[in-house]
Amino acid sequence: MFNTTHVALGWGMLVVLATGSRLLAEQVELDVASAYGVLKSETKQTTWLRVGLTGFEMESDKERAPVNVAIVLDKSGSMNGEKIERAKAAAQDAIDRLGRNDIVSVITYDTTVNVLVPATKLTDKESIKRAISKIRSNGGTALFAGVSKGAAEVRKFLSEERVNRIILLSDGLANEGPSSPSELGSLGGSLKKEGISVSTLGLGLDYNEDLMAKLASRSGGNHFFIERATELADVFNQEFQDVTSVVAQNVRLKVTMPEGIRPVRVLGNESEISGQTIFVDLVQIYSHQDKHIVIEVEVPQAESGTRQRLAKVSATYLNMQSHETDKLSGAVAVEFSGDVEKVDASINRKVMEDVVAFVSNEQNKLATDFLDAGDLVRCAETLEQNNLYLKANADLFGSERLIELQNINGFQLRAVQQRDLVRARKDMRYLQNSIDLNSIDVNSQLQVPVDSAPAQPVPVKK
């Protein structure tokens, strides 16, 4: 049983200040809430805050922000055959999807990089599609250089008014030029500051998921695990669905906590904790996307009946509909009470659902670490506990989303138990990126029963 008053309190104060926006322009919604509206008094404790931004719906396709996208295709020797053909078809379909105001460049890479189609407005789709159709695969994998050249093409038309993105497809390990996850991650971080995000599409079972996931998450892009080339078209579709539905860009959060409230960690998006202030660059919000982070805070003991403000939040973003920079602000406060029932009743299910999702995601990352250490027993154990944790909370909060996460964890557990480690690990990185970056769809490649998939030899992990 929940006390409605307390629930309302738990959501905290919601203040929306829009500056300079037109009357009709829609707004992103800022929501700041604490996991509990009422905290236990007389004890030092840890609790969670949730800061969320929800995108609105673009009314028509005309209104959508033009995109400035570089499609960076791996054409190394391993892409030969169905993979390259599917990738070409998917890229051509994507080009069909875009309009005359959009900008596209196509870059291919193997041992070296080729700017196949320099950044250009999409006035002549056919010539671009023809150029794509001529791609032939061979050679190594100069991934860093491919992304660098893609970024250079995007930079030619770099604008806040456009959705600036690199879509990178690779099926192999980067083996030419800088190739470590940290170097690519750092490149992603730098591109994010420029306003360019990189979505990475890992195809097959031989790509480096750490590198691809890190490049995507540090730049604020999507990361996909695509086991079969037949799914490429769907994934390109999904990616372009996101790219063409951006409603807000350059989304930045600043969360300030009063002295005494100690920020412990931020779950979800990459963030900077500088003293009492947390800075988060959320990059973009897609239509209807619920972009959020969860902050774990340490609250000092307080007397019953007192109120304490936990955080002040300010958000700025560029409204892609009104083309204006909107500012939002909000705050959250809690009450202290010695009454345990009152505390329990003040729980915010929406916040808790995200907290559980993020916490389970951290556990999933831990399971990956165990997998890397070769400790399959603890990896399986961690996934199993995670599974139980998700199930219990899904029941508690009646959350379908948590059930879905529980299922995915279950698939991964089964894969680990069946020693299908390459797929399991790739699926884990896929899941982790999706949750951290609040992807609209969270999928698993393991949902398809292994039997129905074409027999794939499991490569020995080096």
Add this chain to the structure above:
Amino acid sequence: MTRSPKTLLILLVTLPLLLLGWAGLQLLNLEDRQVEENIRGLLTDRLTETKRILAAEMQSKASEMEQLTSIDSYDVDSLREIVRNDPRLFQLFVIDPNDFLVYPDPRSQLNKTEREFLLNASSLINDRLLQKSALETQSDPPDAKQEEKTTSLNLLTLGASPGKFVQAEEKQPPTAGRWFVWYWGPGFHLIYWQRRPNGYLVGAALDRSKWISDLIAELPDTSAAEQSPKAAPSQSQIVESGSKVIYKWGGFRPTKGTAPSAELQLPAPLTAWELQTFVPAGYLTSGKNGVYVLISGLVLSTLALSGLAFLIDREYGREARQAEQRVSFVNQVSHELRTPLTNIRMYAELLERDLENVDTPSPDSVRRLNVILNESHRLSRLIGNVLTFARQDKQSLRVCPRMIVPDDTVLEVVERFRPVLDRMGIETVLALNAKQSMAIDPDLLEQILENLISNVEKYASNGQWMRIETGVLDERLFRLVVSDRGPGLPDNGASRVFEPFWRGTDEISQAAGTGIGLTIVRSLARLHGGDATIGNSDAGASFIVELREATEV
């Protein structure tokens, strides 16, 4: 007889070819070296252009960073704001005039990148400042152990004592900042720093991935045209610290371990980078073209020379064949003539005996019979010569020595010639001193002398004089000298008189002869262990023949 001309012809063909080939190869080598030098020069020029692009980019980065680090107020929030939003930065840092790191301050609460920066910058710790900062940071922070180390970071030494650090020298005004190269993690990192007028040192650690990515963006890609098989293939690359490839471009794929065709070191601060370019091995030389030209030249020369040799061979062969045919014809005819001639001689001699029995033979008849006898002797000699010549060709001549007194044989022959010599008015002087018995083939000696006298009769009859001298030089060597007072031998003839078919003159009016007499003289003399040579004489000709006594009879 035909072997040496063949060898000569082969030499005629092969020697010029060898010379031509050798000269061609030398030329080709020289050309190759020149072409290689030129191409290497071109490749280096191209790399120099790339180097210029990179240097210009670094120059613009330097001025960007110069601007960025022109900071005079060091409020933490605003510094963090710069780091947060600038894609080029990994981290900023500020050192005050007293050598203290004021940002990122290790005693304050650091964010993730600040911590990472300080951890990796610990290699720049200066011991002198360690104690000083430790004293002042005693109270805080809780996890001081790690941060104590980083507190002592003294980047002042960057400017003061470059010896400890890799110092990048830049041609910039002294007030402006400098690049500093700093190794950690995946490779070298760049720091740009400057000292502000207020004494503070402001430094910017650049995001390595970002500046590498920016430099790559400035470099050429592998354009579609270059990937087509027609274009001259090449591949260039940037290599860090000798082995780590940063970026490659160009359609050519050299095999692993190939040495670069051209290399270029980059200027500071990119001294750890090297530009390399590769081209296929064939492109460094004038290529197969030169070899093709040489080979086709040699083939053509071979054909031309072989054709020439063939023509010469055919021409020469025709002459030789003609001579051979002539000899062979005469040889065959001679065989046929021999039998009737023997009969003529036999019956003529019988007739001579018959005439002796007649009391008063008519002088005319005796004279006529003598003519018949002389002429048939002469004919036998000719036939004998031809047959000897033929046998000599077939190497079937035999020496059949007998114990004879050579002078007897000489006299016999001279007697036989007497009528002819008398008729031609040739005075014959004999100086015979070989009166001892020796093992000599008399037929052979006879044939030699006959030929020599016959020569005098034929070519030197106008001298009206002939001298025949014999002697034994030592116990075993018989010597015969026949001299005349005729026209002598022509200047060029001395060495050639013994060659077959050689005649002093081709004039028709000259006496007839087969042209094999002296050849036979020499080969018979040699067969008998001696030789035939030309002697010295003031007028006319003199032939010396020596025969060695055979050891067996």
